[in-house]
Amino acid sequence: MICPLPHELGDVVTLAHGAGGRAMRGLIQHIGSILGPAATTHDGAVLPTDGPIALTTDSFVVDPIEFPGGNIGHLAVWGTVNDLVATGARVQALTLSLIIEEGLPLAILDRVLHTIAATGVPIVTGDTKVVERGRGHGLFVNTAGIGREELALSPAQINVGDAILVSGDLGRHGAAIMAHRMGFQTALESDCGSCLPLLDVLAPFAPTCLRDPTRGGLAAVLGELAGPHDIVIEQLPVHPSVSAVCEVLGLDPIHLPCEGRMVVFVPEARALAAEAALRELDPAACRVGTVVPGAGRVWLRDAYGGDRLVDVPLGAPLPRIC
């Protein structure tokens, strides 16, 4: 159900909405009407736990706030849910903090809030602040999440010989955003979505480590996790539209962020079976590489029998003409 904007809130967020008075109460009540009362009525939430819990937090800034295939609300929920999956945990609850730039149209805020509500992930407490125009990029969102640990995962468990799998094709989020920003039209959408189903699918195969390839893409994740070994990437699943974006703008799919994918390290003995299980969820899932003896470098095997070193760029990928 879409809750209509109360007339008295106005069209845009103003500093009054963040000032602690009646305008703010009105905004908070409106947010609570969309996310459920728990999100806004108490200073904190008290939750039952049993066993080890995982805790993670992430902040989200994206331009544009609404992009092909989603909005910052999707990223804020699934980003933290997926970070919990990467620690082997199933999300129990999220906090939601909003820093809103004055002048943000309330209609946009509403669409983001409805997106968050529609994920079904419980938002049990939160906070709202409003900042002066020019300081907020429209909207900053932070979510913190707790979850019960189901899989024991750690980079320390990665061994030489482990297989590296991915749960789907790569780079859709980064390619969709970059294409849109550079004035291209494409049916390609962000892959932002939940990796929760992977906890059940992967449990029988006892993976050693999971990581979601967000900023910096697969290259960044593997660069972080390779040491003390080397990693050789043998193939990359890339959708033809993502390839087209990369060729036209001079980008490398290995550097593009995904928002609904997981990189999975699993011992060789269980790799084929794990890959088959991942394919049931997404036919593009596949093995991409192997952990080999080395010193923390990541190699990409080319089609001509050679290996090329994969760099992690200093900053965000930039389109080029040269």
Add this chain to the structure above:
Amino acid sequence: MKTLQPWRDPTAVRQLAHTLGTVTRGSWRIMEVCGGQTHAFVRFGIDRLLPEGVELLHGPGCPVCVTPAGVLDQAIALAVEHDVLLCTFGDMLRVPGSHTDLLQARARGAHLQVVYSPLDAVALARKHPDQQVVFFGVGFETTAPTVALAIEAARASGLDNFSVLASHVLVPPALRAVSSRVDAFLAAGHVCTIEGMAPYHALSRELGLPIVVTGFEPVDLLRGLLECVRLLEEGRVDAFNAYPRAVRPEGNPTARAAVARAFDTTDQPWRGMGTLPDSGLRLRDPAFDAAHRFGLAPREGRDDPDCLAGEVLQGLRKPTECPAFGSRCTPDHPLGATMVSSEGACAAYWRHRRHSGAPA
């Protein structure tokens, strides 16, 4: 992309590399002159398929590498000190000027926009009539027509808030400047899409060197190298088009005419190489010249005294022979433009150096 697959076919590549190996008897220094070629050699690992007798040099054909520091300083000044929206290709963002780069300038408040096409800058000017928009025009003969036509579009639309900071360069003078140190050139295919083959036939005769025009896919590069080595082994001096699907003998006269309407040839400083006569393009119409509109004086750029990029670009020194290579100078903190991004000769060598110890 499906259209590019035949030019990446592994069987074809292996065959060509093998043939290149059998045909190469002598020891040849072949310089490729386009950042796009450098990038392609490294990306596809083709440089590691070459026989011993072929030494591949990375030449000055990259706007990232040859745009003078003083011009970068002007671009940064426009973005920081004047109230302009500076539109630029992504390539230029991390190139060091005398003190800083455009990316750091943006962090300090410069109004910057990365664009894919000069027409995107014109569109921004149309959309925001109260905002001065400047397009940072860099590049070789491939890109000059796009900037020339963007100016025509702006003029036809009656825009008074669009101008260009132009720093375009021409390939042939650069080849002349370095020819004494190489045995042959691989010329840039897309430059020749515009220019055609005539200037390269003339240049080949003038310099007494073979020049082979190549494309940018693995098959194109190897085919070009093979033809080049054949010419060298046979002692023949000629220009050869190894990229006929994109290069016609006459080039693109329509594009060249647009450039002639917008630009005059001028003497131009090349970063690390000094001023080469008639090697650059100067805007004819001051109304669209950002340097004129904003009163920007030419700036004497300052390069780090330890940076030997100029010698590298001219084939005088290998990056690995530079004292700063890998120590003071790495892609994370480049002293000069050749260590920035994958096109730079030094960045390409950096990758190779870390290659020793590739897995079996």
Add this chain to the structure above:
Amino acid sequence: MCLAVPGRILRITPPTPQQPLPMGQVDFGGLEREVCLACVPDATPGTWVLVHAGFAIQTLAPEDARQRRDWMGAE
């Protein structure tokens, strides 16, 4: 200085006061963009073009299998 990729023209838009250069919608394979066709006056819908920085810089013949075989066969 040379990143240019092939694409196929889907349709052509003649010049207007707002957009005084001839433009065309070009398909790169699941990715499309409006591209300036001022340098390729003979191009028509269906023509393949080489595109650099939002401009078509040359028309291309449809992939010529015979030409490619020639390149390989001569070795």
